[in-house]
Amino acid sequence: MRRVIFLVCAAGFAAALSEATEAPSGSGPYPAMMEQDRSLPTHTIYRPKDLSAFSAQKLPIVVWGNGACVNSGSAYRNFLTEIASHGFLAIALGPITDEANPAKTPKRSPAAEKAGPNGPATMSSQMTEALDWAIAENGTKGSPYYGRLDPSKIAAMGHSCGGVQSLAIATDPRIKLLGIWNSGLLKEEFNMAGNPPMEDIKKDQLAKLHSPIFYFTGDKANDIAYPNGLDDFQRITAVPVFHAYKDGLAHAGTYREPNGGELGKIAVALLQWQLRGDKESAKMFEGANCGLCQDPKWHVSKKKMS
Numbered sequence: 549m550r551r552v553i554f555l556v557c558a559a560g561f562a563a564a565l566s567e568a569t570e571a572p573s574g575s576g577p578y579p580a581m582m583e584q585d586r587s588l589p590t591h592t593i594y595r596p597k598d599l600s601a602f603s604a605q606k607l608p609i610v611v612w613g614n615g616a617c618v619n620s621g622s623a624y625r626n627f628l629t630e631i632a633s634h635g636f637l638a639i640a641l642g643p644i645t646d647e648a649n650p651a652k653t654p655k656r657s658p659a660a661e662k663a664g665p666n667g668p669a670t671m672s673s674q675m676t677e678a679l680d681w682a683i684a685e686n687g688t689k690g691s692p693y694y695g696r697l698d699p700s701k702i703a704a705m706g707h708s709c710g711g712v713q714s715l716a717i718a719t720d721p722r723i724k725l726l727g728i729w730n731s732g733l734l735k736e737e738f739n740m741a742g743n744p745p746m747e748d749i750k751k752d753q754l755a756k757l758h759s760p761i762f763y764f765t766g767d768k769a770n771d772i773a774y775p776n777g778l779d780d781f782q783r784i785t786a787v788p789v790f791h792a793y794k795d796g797l798a799h800a801g802t803y804r805e806p807n808g809g810e811l812g813k814i815a816v817a818l819l820q821w822q823l824r825g826d827k828e829s830a831k832m833f834e835g836a837n838c839g840l841c842q843d844p845k846w847h848v849s850k851k852k853m854s
Contacts, residue, residue, distance in 0.1 A: 572626050573597070574633025575807050576816070581632075582625055584644055588681045590657050590674060592621020592640045594632035599692055602635070607693075608701035608823040609682050610638040611675045613710025615730075615800075617668035617746060619657050620645045624707065627808030627815065634816050636823075637697060639678040641670040641710070668709060668745045672716035675704060679722060701823040703727060705815070707803060708773060709746045716749045719756050725822045726761040729811065730799050732776025754780055760788040760853070762818060762833075764811065766797030767847075773799060781849065788852040790833060795845045814840075 573579040578596035585593055595607070610631060614623050621642040628638045645653045659671040679702060686697035703725040704714040711731025718726055733751055761784065763777040774793055781791035802809025820829035832839035834854050840846040 572629045572807070574630040576630065576633030576635065578633050578635050580629045582622060582629060582644065584621075588639075588678070589643060590641075590659070591678050591681075592642060592644050594625075594628040594638040594640070596632060596635060599696055602696040605635070606698035606701075607635060607637040607696055608698050608703070608819065609679065610636050610703045610705060610819065611678045611714075612638055612640040613672070613675060613704075613706030613713035614641055614670065615706075615708035615710055617670045617709040617713065618642060619655060619660070619669040620653065624803050624808075626806060627803040627812050630807040630812040631815055631819065634820065636819060637682060637693070639682060641674045641678070641713075666745060668747060670713070672713040672747055675713055675717050676720060679720070683722075700724070703819060703823060705729065707731065707801060708799065711773075712746050712749055715753055716747055718753065718761075719758070721758065724759050725819070726757070726759055727815065727818060728761065728763045728777065728780070729803075729815075730765050730771055730773045730777075730801050732763065732765075732773055732778070732780040734776055735779065751780075751783060754783050755786065757784065757787045760790070760822060762790040763792065764814065765793045766799060766801075767793050767795050770796055771799045781851075784851065789850070790853060791849045792840055793847050794843075795847075 580594055581597045583593050612628060614620060619642040621640040622644045624640060628640055631638050643653055656669045657674060659674050660667055660669050663671055682697055683699045685691045685693040686699060688694055701724060702722050704717055704723050705727030706714040707729045708731050711728040712733060714726055714728060715733055733749055763781055765771045765774045765777045768774045777791060781789055802811045817829040817832045820826040841848045
């Protein structure tokens with residue numbers, strides 16, 4: 549077999565994902581797993597353990613960029629496993645980190661090394677690579693994904709630097725949804741000194757968007773990305789855009805909490821609504837009395853959507 553399943557618990561870029569000894573499987577109806585595929589060694593795959601349920605119903609595809617652009621596909625294990633457990637294929641940049649011996653995992657991806665020594669540890673081109681791989685697998689007889697994926701339902705999402713990576717590939721016509729988590733494009737005058745390196749994606753990229761885009765951040769006092777996300781929201785005019793920030797939410801979010809915490813629930817609802825048309829999930833976002841709108845800690849603004 550070409551698939552190698554890793555059962556070790558991975559660490560995040562700043563803190564351990566979980567102290568639990570059992571591998572997370574998510575709270576959804578399809579217990580999920582994390583694995584690597586030898587044909588995509590620079591990425592980590594999250595998917596339902598049992599794929600037999602996905603023939604008539606197919607798996608939408610989610611590509612994920614990590615905070616700080618770290619080369620660790622297991623850094624958001626709890627969050628991405630939760631998404632996969634609701635019937636999605638999620639692919640994160642970077643291989644699984646062996647927590648017992650982290651030095652075995654290269655700090656930078658081959659794509660990053662090729663781009664030069666001073667850039668980020670992963671590149672947005674790897675998100676496109678993940679999409680290409682998934683679509684090819686869906687059409688390859690003998691692949692466990694053969695005929696089980698839905699290439700018409702693709703989301704690009706990421707946290708912090710990973711959100712910038714998602715925006716970098718936003719013009720790809722295959723992408724139907726953008727999820728920008730504790731992130732936003734930097735203004736040109738922003739001083740990158742002392743910050744993790746990122747690809748230089750200019751604000752004019754926002755005028756090229758073709759799919760709905762959703763921003764979720766903490767407030768000004770707790771999330772360094774708050775002004776970036778707000779500025780993006782104010783500039784976007786051509787597509788539906790949703791901006792929500794929560795009082796007291798830190799830049800690190802809740803991704804490492806069990807099942808991804810509150811942001812895990814929001815992500816699942818967003819994907820179910822936008823990629824599956826689930827009306828119950830839509831209630832969290834639609835209308836003046838949306839679920840998040842009614843939470844006094846969340847502050848919601850929208851354009852081109854109810």
